[in-house]
Amino acid sequence: MSVMIGVDAHKASHTAVAIDESERGLGELTIRASAGQVEQLLAWAEPFAERTWAIEGAGGLGYLLAQQLLSAGERVVDVQPKLASRVRLLQSGKSNKNDPNDARSIAVAALRSRAVKEVSAEDHAAVLRVWAKRNTDLGRLRNKVACRLHSVLCELVPAGIAGEISAAHARSLLAALEPASAVEAARVELARDLIEDLVRLDEQMKASRKRIATTVAASGTTLTDLYGVGPVVAAMVIGHTKDVGRFATKDRYASYTGTAPIEVASGPRQVHRVSKRGNRQLNHAIHIVAVTQIRNRGTEGRIYFDRKIAEGKTGKEALRALKRRISDALYRQLQIDAERRREAEAKRAREGNRGAALQPARPALTPNTGSSDKPLPDPRSDYVRRPHRAPAARRPRPKARARA
16 A cells, blocks of 8 residues: 655654545654654654655755655655645645644645655755855855945945945055044944955855865866856756756746746737746846856857847847846756766766676685586696605515425
């Protein structure tokens, strides 16, 4: 009997509910999130031989539990929160919002929906996603500190610093100031603290970009062959795309990146609007590539952008068209990388099989027997000489007596 186990994962606790193919409840368990959480769940689910774990948000709060179950050899699927909420909304009877009902809704959604995807073990793409997110967070922190420093300098110097701020420029501006009051002295001291924060974040971002460049080079990707795709953008694309094989066509990949327009039709009226769906980090990475190409004349992106402008498109419309074209180019390069990885893995497998075939066979520990069930000669006897023994001395034969 196939059993679906829905898990409502939280930071401090996990609730699991098991159902069969007819959605009949088979069991319920709530445990605390701890080092032994997987052992407790496996011990509880031991009576269910054919089981599948459905975890809501396997990429969020349920990430660690999902990966631990995968390491234990279990099959795990990821259920989007909106699917479980729809099941809870449409089901009759128990409609209260609590962890057991949520877990049961997750199990029903995984059992009936085709939109769930199986969770796989993390690979090199997860490493790139981690460092890309870290670089994005550092950039946001730096922008926040820079904006705060701009604001403080405007309170000390008329117009402050025009354009992009730097630590060296801010230091030189503060060096020429002489506070006239305690308030100005406090603001100068605050500005110096913000400058130190800016210097620290600049160093961290420099180290982050260097680390990303090393990791991207180790992946062997060809994304950096496209104009405007540097190591940071390549890390964002690979990390958030994960396995490109889950996208059957470039159109589906464009829908995931948010570069494909959304059709809004009602009767004879058909309108296509800008998509706000999809992975916004991927959309941001494609936007960076598009802006970089537009800023540099002679690039294919700039030529395409100018052609769309000549056709009567607005700047935003031409930019959206270019982003869709870049999405298709990224999809093509990701497919090339995936094909190269498959060929390399197949080559390693062939070499491994060839190496195993070339190894000499070891002699059998038990000698083979022939039809007479007598042991055959030891194959080592041809190479190991036996020690030479001197012949024993013969006794003299007694002489025969003469007959009378």
